[in-house]
Amino acid sequence: MRIVVCLKQIIDPELPASQFRIDAESKRQQPNGHPLVVSPYDENALELALKLKEQTGGHVAVLSVGQSSAVSALRKGLAMGADEAALISDPALEGSDAFGIATALAQGIQKLGHADLVLCGCESGDWADRTVGPIVAETLKIPCVTFVARVERQDRGVRVQRVVEEGYEVWEVTPPVLLTILSDETNIPRYPKVKDIMAASRRPIPPWSVSDLGLDASSVGKAVKRIEIQELTVPTRESRCELLEGDAQEQVATLITRLRERKVI
């Protein structure tokens, strides 16, 4: 089975709110030297891909659209166990919306060769649009299942668990298919070994430009953006917490009083 995992590099999403700043010009988060990481659900997707490969054999490629820094996200993917990595990087992609990114990813997936499974995170750790994966599927004209926690290989296809409000659904599908992956106890990302990190750091990952993909620069980027960010602001939050004093019994007694005053119990 040949699997492509789409990895997005983002600023660490677990950074405390107190260190979060906006760049008014680009309407994005200021990088300010904060650590860059692989978007969390993309790591779950890669872990799932690596487990499938361990069970049934195959080939796992990681693919990213981003600036040259995204090489480190791809190297992390290689260190975790991916066989191949490709970076799509081109100034023409700057200011792209989900459609521009998905166009580039879909072309990159085709350039990598045939894929049985294309895996994306269920949502990116910064904008969480949940749109890039489904648009890649449409571009490639393949089916799509979203918010998948588990994948099982079958004779003719795969069986996937899709998490929904009331529990989960089990779907069967014959590849090629795109799945967007949710975190689960079965896909907790592995820590790469030091020797694999070293080996990955020496792997060259020459970037592909938009024209390397056979795309016209005018089909991606700002000019074809369908949605614009008009404002980006940091909401002010006031802390209004009353910390309850005393030992456990006293804290609980005060809590009950407060909840009754507030008429919530």
Added chain:
Amino acid sequence: MAGIVVLSKVENGVPSRSTLELLGGAQRLAAGLQAPVGAALLGQGDATSLYGYGVEIVFRVDHPLLKEYQADLHLIALERIARAAEPQVFLMPGDSLGRDLAARLAFRLKAGVVTEVIDMDVEASGKIPRFTRQAYGGKASAVMVPKAFPVVVTLKPRTFDPAAPAGDKQGREVSVEAPLDPEQARTRLVERVLEETTGVKLEDARVVVSGGRGLGGPEGFDPLVELARILKGAVGASRAATDAGWVPSSMQVGQTGKTVSPDLYVAVGISGATQHVAGITGAKTIVAINTDPESSIFKAAHLGIVGDYKAILPPLIARCRELMGG
């Protein structure tokens, strides 16, 4: 019709809760844009109740293959409706259906897409709708505007107030043809598994007791289940707890998980990451129980107890049991 079309679901003759939330949003947008509201309806079901919420036209695809949800077939039907109705804004719920279909529908319509919208208004010109959503895990708020129409928009569940009835209006129904055939379905449903711990639906519960990594293991949820049972509430969890497999993913509260808006939310052993808090901003009273006084959850909470849940929960359960009986 060039207005707003709301993907609707009618259950036992009345609009579903999520449809009412969409209609509530649509009414506001329609007033600003001075545009009509239509409804998209798949399958059978009595549409008359929709007219009472300001819907003027119902666009319906009725086909036996739409009885059970299947993404490819639903998408073909929705595309047909969108082409017949030609709305400026196609509103969908930001639930598991919206996650599957919104972006794909936008692709087919060459439309823009904005997801997880928490507020909407119309620019002063009266022509351009503006959509507010959270970004960066709830650390920022973004206003998005479409550069062209149509635009497909999903609303974050449990964020918009359900629509109030808008008088006794009449509407009409348009039947839309969609050539569906089983071959178009590229995925096949094997089974649907329900996971519920207390019987009360998490999204509907008036009381939610949630646990996080601080509970230390699956057994840490036992007292939470007990407290929720006494308070006739539901149990939720942080992503750390669902990722660890202590409880099912469907119990996750937060950005990726569910939005809840109970009267009382009790966060036990949860640090209060912005992605978790994003799911509880509608809670009226938030109580935090955490050993770390510096924890961010105390910034989101109204009432805080710095302490070990193992020491706090037994007396809390005992006192609640006295008060509530059971």
